[in-house]
Amino acid sequence: MKRLLGPVALLAAAVLAGCSQPGKDDGAKPAGRVSVVVISPALTSVFHQEFVKGAEEAAKARGWEFSHLEPDKETNSADQVAKVQDSLQRGVSAITICAVNDEALTQAVKKANDAGVPIFVHNSISAVPSGKVEAYVGYEEEAGGRKCGEKAVELLKAKYGGAARGKVAILQGTAGTHTDQRAGGFRGALEGTQVQVVASQSANWLRKEGADRTSEFLQKYPDLDLVFGCSDAMAQGAAQAAKQAGKKLFTIGLDGNPDALADVKKGDLTATLVVFPRRMGAKSIETIEAKLKGRAVGPIVKTDTQVVDQSTVDAATK
Amino acid sequence: MGAMQRTSEQASIARRTPAPHAMWREVGVYAVLAGLYVAIALLEPSFRGWVNFRNVLTQIAIVAIVAVGMTTVIISGGIDLSVGSVAALAACVPAVLMARHGWGGASGVALTLALGTALGLLNGAAITRVGLPPFIATLALMVMARGLAFVVSGGGAIYNLPAAYLWPGSGNVAEGVPLILKLPAMVALMALLYAAGHLVMQRTRLGRYLYSVGANEEASRLSGVPTARVKLFGYRLCGFLSGLAGMLYTGYVGAAEPTIGDGLELDAIAAVVIGGTSLSGGQGNLPGTLAGALLIGLVRNGLNLMQVNSNYQRVAIGGIIFAAVTIDMFQKRRRRV
Numbered sequence: 001m002k003r004l005l006g007p008v009a010l011l012a013a014a015v016l017a018g019c020s021q022p023g024k025d026d027g028a029k030p031a032g033r034v035s036v037v038v039i040s041p042a043l044t045s046v047f048h049q050e051f052v053k054g055a056e057e058a059a060k061a062r063g064w065e066f067s068h069l070e071p072d073k074e075t076n077s078a079d080q081v082a083k084v085q086d087s088l089q090r091g092v093s094a095i096t097i098c099a100v101n102d103e104a105l106t107q108a109v110k111k112a113n114d115a116g117v118p119i120f121v122h123n124s125i126s127a128v129p130s131g132k133v134e135a136y137v138g139y140e141e142e143a144g145g146r147k148c149g150e151k152a153v154e155l156l157k158a159k160y161g162g163a164a165r166g167k168v169a170i171l172q173g174t175a176g177t178h179t180d181q182r183a184g185g186f187r188g189a190l191e192g193t194q195v196q197v198v199a200s201q202s203a204n205w206l207r208k209e210g211a212d213r214t215s216e217f218l219q220k221y222p223d224l225d226l227v228f229g230c231s232d233a234m235a236q237g238a239a240q241a242a243k244q245a246g247k248k249l250f251t252i253g254l255d256g257n258p259d260a261l262a263d264v265k266k267g268d269l270t271a272t273l274v275v276f277p278r279r280m281g282a283k284s285i286e287t288i289e290a291k292l293k294g295r296a297v298g299p300i301v302k303t304d305t306q307v308v309d310q311s312t313v314d315a316a317t318k
Numbered sequence: 319m320g321a322m323q324r325t326s327e328q329a330s331i332a333r334r335t336p337a338p339h340a341m342w343r344e345v346g347v348y349a350v351l352a353g354l355y356v357a358i359a360l361l362e363p364s365f366r367g368w369v370n371f372r373n374v375l376t377q378i379a380i381v382a383i384v385a386v387g388m389t390t391v392i393i394s395g396g397i398d399l400s401v402g403s404v405a406a407l408a409a410c411v412p413a414v415l416m417a418r419h420g421w422g423g424a425s426g427v428a429l430t431l432a433l434g435t436a437l438g439l440l441n442g443a444a445i446t447r448v449g450l451p452p453f454i455a456t457l458a459l460m461v462m463a464r465g466l467a468f469v470v471s472g473g474g475a476i477y478n479l480p481a482a483y484l485w486p487g488s489g490n491v492a493e494g495v496p497l498i499l500k501l502p503a504m505v506a507l508m509a510l511l512y513a514a515g516h517l518v519m520q521r522t523r524l525g526r527y528l529y530s531v532g533a534n535e536e537a538s539r540l541s542g543v544p545t546a547r548v549k550l551f552g553y554r555l556c557g558f559l560s561g562l563a564g565m566l567y568t569g570y571v572g573a574a575e576p577t578i579g580d581g582l583e584l585d586a587i588a589a590v591v592i593g594g595t596s597l598s599g600g601q602g603n604l605p606g607t608l609a610g611a612l613l614i615g616l617v618r619n620g621l622n623l624m625q626v627n628s629n630y631q632r633v634a635i636g637g638i639i640f641a642a643v644t645i646d647m648f649q650k651r652r653r654r655v
Contacts (some may be wrong), residue, residue, distance in 0.1 A: 033609065043468070044468070044473065044576070044577055046473070046475070048473045049472075049473050049474065090555050175629065199625060200625075201622055201625070201628065202627075202628040204628070205476075206577070207571040207573070207575065208567065208570060208571050211570065211571060212377045213622060215376070215377075216370075216373065216619060216622045217362050217371065217375045219370045219373055219623065220364040220623050233475075236571075236572070236573075237571055238487075240570070240571055240572050244488065245330055245497075246497050257472075257474075259474065259475050259477055313461065
């Protein structure tokens with residue numbers, strides 16, 4: 001028994017230390033100070049971690065009180081709604097949320113509206129079915145997917161000379177609006193060309209599944225030219241699988257996470273769409289500030305995106 | 319009880335416990351496996367051949383390796399829900415040390431395996447010493463280790479790991495040979511682990527003790543089987559293999575991530591159950607588990623090649639679990655009559 005207590009206590013202490021970090025700004029707040037809370041679907045992806053960092057910097061620069069709350073998994077909609085409720089209970093000046101799904105969003109907006117707290121949506125610009133959202137801050141995912149498709153056409157043109165042709169496969173994320181819009185935009189850009197989408201499968205946003213699905217694509221279509229991943233992680237998995245199979249394959253991702261940019265620089269990943277999550281975080285705070293100062297905002301605040309490859313990655317991301 | 323007497327009782331329980339290598343009786347999963355292989359091969363030309371079979375073996379290697387430990391634990395009457403989280407933590411801690419603090423590949427490998435084993439031991443101790451139910455003890459570690467993996471990694475992927483650490487998950491047994499002859503190191507490792515594990519389970523006293531503890535713990539204890547040590551062995555092995563799985567995963571995708579092995583416990587349990595191992599302990603074997611893992615892998619791969627939507631794939635795999643266990647139950651019932 002005694003031998004056990006040491007490690008158990010250590011683990012417990014470490015977990016508690018880990019848990020208390022996000023809440024460290026939650027102390028007693030002076031009256032009148034602006035406080036804002038960011039609610040992400042989870043902090044399991046680099047995108048949302050970067051968004052939070054960008055928002056935090058911008059909020060701190062304004063002397064605001066900043067906090068963030070999120071469920072442990074990107075599927076836990078009930079917990080996300082509970083986090084909104086908790087924030088409202090604590091009393092905040094504004095909330096910005098990237099919802100797990102439409103249901104969580106509708107619930108969250110309703111609760112904020114009832115409490116009279118302005119609520120903003122980030123990383124999505126499709127309107128909520130009911131309730132009042134002050135503004136949507138995000139990039140157009142379909143246009144982003146289209147830019148990736150245009151990059152694919154450009155790469156295949158260069159490969160085959162003259163008109164673009166060849167075979168491409170798409171790695172989708174878990175079924176939902178993100179996948180539909182990104183993959184839809186990508187397909188749209190290929191219309192009217194000789195480029196064929198020969199396969200499209202879900203890799204559930206995961207790197208390993210991206211690699212597994214790509215080895216299957218290559219099995220069925222040994223002359224595959226390009227794989228588009230609806231997220232960086234899946235495209236990075238595809239690049240890894242191509243390397244394993246000894247094949248030359250163009251790989252295009254979408255997110256522009258720091259590790260993916262490093263892969264683009266090394267030449268492991270052909271290209272990725274940078275969506276600048278930190279800038280999106282800052283933009284959300286700017287929008288909230290404008291609203292709190294009584295200026296008109298939104299309803300849609302678009303943030304920019306850019307496709308980068310090995311030759312442009314440095315210039316675009318410094 | 320004299321020492322002599324105890325030894326003779328231990329020997330007698332070792333003799334009396336039926337050595338369940340009656341594999342020929344458990345044809346269920348193998349028949350389904352063979353039938354499905356032929357069926358998919360007829361429907362989908364690109365499914366056929368060694369190269370795709372090797373893809374499948376590579377895809378299932380990580381789950382199958384963890385399932386060796388899971389089989390052992392389940393046969394001894396327990397369960398380990400923490401395998402996926404242990405894999406993540408055991409990979410992330412050394413990865414941070416290697417990528418950011420200059421640790422070498424060999425020490426990284428050693429720490430991964432040691433950490434996995436230590437966490438397995440923690441499970442085992444919580445169950446055998448504190449007396450927690452296996453489900454609860456390993457559930458607690460599952461949640462805790464996942465949280466810690468996120469804490470130590472900072473939430474993102476950890477890159478720039480030494481080649482030696484990445485090799486087991488990405489390298490081949492022999493490099494510089496034609497692509498068709500290459501055998502991924504983790505597939506070879508999986509084969510070795512199953513062969514060695516099967517020998518231990520069927521031919522050693524430890525193996526027989528694992529079955530006897532799972533079948534009837536109280537009777538085993540009264541007959542002099544060191545039940546706590548036997549169970550502890552299972553969890554330790556499971557932890558060790560989970561750590562190994564974390565390392566293989568890291569090598570396979572080229573980076574360590576805190577999300578490694580999310581859902582791994584359910585995949586491993588599915589392979590074990592499809593393979594004919596009883597969740598109530600005391601019954602089952604490793605070849606069955608390998609067949610179970612292969613069954614899931616082949617179906618997933620075949621459906622992917624046929625471009626079947628992944629939601630339907632889940633329906634299919636759920637159906638296979640249901641069918642495999644039902645067939646197995648009927649076979650056993652018939653045997654008893």
